Amino acid sequence: MMDVRRAAERYPGGDPAAGIESRHAFSFGPHYDPDNLRFGAMIACNEERLAPGAGFDEHPHSHTEIVTWVVEGELTHRDSTGHETRVRAGDVQRLSSAGGVRHVERNDADTPLTFIQTWLAPLSPGGDPSYEIVHGIADSTPYAVPEAGAMLHVRRLEAGARTAVPGGAYVYAHVVRGEVRLGAEELGQGDAARITDATDVEAVGGPEGAELLVWEMAGPSRPS
Missing domain, CATH: 2.60.120.10 (Jelly Rolls)
Structure with a gap:
């Protein structure tokens, strides 16, 4: 069975005045739909657009696998475990928040940034947070x-x-x-x-x- 969801059906979010435009595929924040909470392990698939200098200040996550795919631009990531990286188009970034972690996501470049971020529910909660980035992942490498x-x-x-x-x-x-x-x-x-x-x-x-x-x-x- 295939259920197609169009781009225009996504829930709008973010803070346009601060240079942040978000589009959510699942219930998120004030947009609550009890029939659209998750699909399999996926609990969020967000399209984020950040203007130069815009970003998400330090905020917490727990019990979530967060995978980020940059479409265009460059994402600056910093987290409470000491990682600081720049994620570019073609890179896969994963933050396993486990028992709890805090991070910052910003566009420190002078060009617009677009990225897709997927949140997955872990099979088992808890544990220690971890971080990984794979640069330039190939089509043939899942x-x-x-x-x-x-x-x-x-x-x-x-x-x-x-x-x-x-x-x-x-x-x-x-x-x-x-x-x-x-x-x-x-x-x-x-x-x-x-x-x-x-x-x-x-x-x-x-x-x-x-x-x-x-x-x-x-x-x-x-x-x-």
Whole structure:
């Protein structure tokens, strides 16, 4: 079963006056929808746009696996465990907040920043926080988040190129840029598909090609 969610359906958020524009795929902050709390292990998929000099001041997280994908620009990350890094397009950053961590996310560059951040519920709460960054991840290299029973696949498709979508109990596909035909559905930039019990699903790049993030998740339970 495939449930397509369009970019225009996302909940708006952030603080535009402070240079922060957010779009949330799931219930977030004041936008509460009891029927849209999670999909498999995924509890948030946020598109964030930060103007130069804008950012999120130090704030806490716990019991969440936070994976960040930069679309354009450069993200400055600092956390309470001592990590300070700059994340660029093509890098995968993961912050395992575990029992608790605080971090800062800013655009310290002089160009706009756009990134996609996914939050995953861990299989077991608690533990010590950890941090990892993989620079320039390749299409053929899936990124595992075993703490959440999840795997991220990056697909960069030329026009008309085809790729198989991983099978799984829960698969979440997000179009970063371009257009994709996913099964019988046409998806544009910012659109996403939630696929339950995915089998034999194929993605085809649109006329200008596409970049696609695909999450493969075991998931702790099925949504009702």
